[in-house]
Amino acid sequence: MSIKKEVLIVAIYAGEIMLKNGGETYRVEDTIMRLCKSRGFSYVETFVTPTGIFLSMDKKNAPEEEMSSYIKRIRSRNINLNKISKINEFSRNFVNSSMSTEEAMQALKKIDEATSYSNLTKSIFGGLASGFFALLFQSNLLESLSAFITGMLVTYSLNYLLSRKMPFFLANILGGGILTLLAIFFSYMTPSIHIDKIIIGAIMVMVPGVAITNAVRDSIEGDLVAGLARAGEAFIIAISIAFGVGAVLKIREISSFIMEVLRQ
Amino acid sequence: MIYLLNFIYGFMCTIGFAVLFNSPKSALLKAGLGGGLGWSVYFVVHHNYDLIVLPTFLASLVIAILGEVFAIMEKQPATLYIIPGIIPLVPGFGLYYTMLSLLEQDYNLAIQHGVEAMLIAILIAAALTIVLSINTYRKNLP
Numbered sequence: 001m002s003i004k005k006e007v008l009i010v011a012i013y014a015g016e017i018m019l020k021n022g023g024e025t026y027r028v029e030d031t032i033m034r035l036c037k038s039r040g041f042s043y044v045e046t047f048v049t050p051t052g053i054f055l056s057m058d059k060k061n062a063p064e065e066e067m068s069s070y071i072k073r074i075r076s077r078n079i080n081l082n083k084i085s086k087i088n089e090f091s092r093n094f095v096n097s098s099m100s101t102e103e104a105m106q107a108l109k110k111i112d113e114a115t116s117y118s119n120l121t122k123s124i125f126g127g128l129a130s131g132f133f134a135l136l137f138q139s140n141l142l143e144s145l146s147a148f149i150t151g152m153l154v155t156y157s158l159n160y161l162l163s164r165k166m167p168f169f170l171a172n173i174l175g176g177g178i179l180t181l182l183a184i185f186f187s188y189m190t191p192s193i194h195i196d197k198i199i200i201g202a203i204m205v206m207v208p209g210v211a212i213t214n215a216v217r218d219s220i221e222g223d224l225v226a227g228l229a230r231a232g233e234a235f236i237i238a239i240s241i242a243f244g245v246g247a248v249l250k251i252r253e254i255s256s257f258i259m260e261v262l263r264q
Numbered sequence: 265m266i267y268l269l270n271f272i273y274g275f276m277c278t279i280g281f282a283v284l285f286n287s288p289k290s291a292l293l294k295a296g297l298g299g300g301l302g303w304s305v306y307f308v309v310h311h312n313y314d315l316i317v318l319p320t321f322l323a324s325l326v327i328a329i330l331g332e333v334f335a336i337m338e339k340q341p342a343t344l345y346i347i348p349g350i351i352p353l354v355p356g357f358g359l360y361y362t363m364l365s366l367l368e369q370d371y372n373l374a375i376q377h378g379v380e381a382m383l384i385a386i387l388i389a390a391a392l393t394i395v396l397s398i399n400t401y402r403k404n405l406p
Contacts, residue, residue: 129281216385239363246363
């Protein structure tokens with residue numbers, strides 16, 4: 001395999017890991033450029049969108065060599081800051097040393113397969129985040145506690161469903177449903193718990209706030225396609241959550257209406 | 265007292281999200297510090313002047329500057345500190361509320377929430393981009 005192809009594969013793999021784990025568009029492009037240029041390929045052009053990477057490169061003053069390009073499709077995205085930080089370190093090492101491409105591939109594989117926090121740890125911290133988020137919006141202690149439990153269970157079930165390869169649209173609808181059922185359950189326990197406050201807290205572990213901010217950020221920086229794609233993704237997630245929550249709220253409304261009729 | 269409490273809430277909330285986003289352990293406290301301070305700025309301005317958009321902008325500026333400073337100190341990408349930090353500010357709930365109003369066919373309310381969410385998102389993104397651009401400019405200075 002020629003050195004050109006090897007460098008191409010290393011660069012696209014590094015970009016893929018970064019993009020899959022929530023790296024910003026400009027950062028992915030920057031990393032790919034640096035990786036390629038460090039091995040003497042001075043003509044590098046890359047086009048990154050959240051759903052794919054396009055990369056082509058060539059050497060200066062090498063008319064006999066052919067130009068190489070590579071397209072990589074990205075299908076799933078989540079946020080994993082640890083991997084972004086590791087790729088950043090890797091890229092610095094690769095650029096500043098004469099690391100061989102085989103070593104580079106091994107290092108990248110290791111990063112790609114790195115374990116994250118366990119589902120239990122994530123759930124506890126998701127619960128903490130929900131509980132404190134409810135407090136940020138002036139809820140009382142009981143509401144915060146219910147938001148903690150709700151957030152924990154929602155994070156756990158959402159991660160479980162996604163690890164079972166459930167499509168994220170469906171998983172988010174179910175997550176929204178579970179969240180609202182729990183919130184209704186807690187609100188029936190004591191009158192001092194208001195259902196909205198629990199939903200505000202617990203829903204934050206699901207809503208695409210970061211995605212929508214990144215969408216605007218990409219658009220401001222001129223990555224218009226990437227910005228639109230991210231905004232579209234954020235909208236789909238918001239719709240799925242609202243669908244789950246809205247359906248359960250509607251069912252509660254209808255069932256209480258039926259109860260009323262039956263009582264008369 | 266209420267300010268201190270809000271700092272603590274923002275701090276804990278940010279750490280919770282940092283773990284959800286798989287942030288490395290060494291970055292947790294710094295991310296929390298940025299998020300807590302950002303939220304405090306938001307809360308102080310919001311509490312005293314009853315504004316929403318301006319304090320969001322100021323808070324994002326604080327988070328972005330702190331993030332870039334931590335990034336230079338630790339030689340890590342600034343995203344590590346910024347993404348969890350802006351979570352208390354992002355209009356996730358506004359976006360969700362827009363969708364809920366749409367499902368309930370209350371289009372006026374949907375537009376009201378939607379525009380506000382959009383405005384907040386634009387301002388957060390603008391603050392982050394301003395700080396990022398200044399930092400890039402600084403790096404490129406001869």
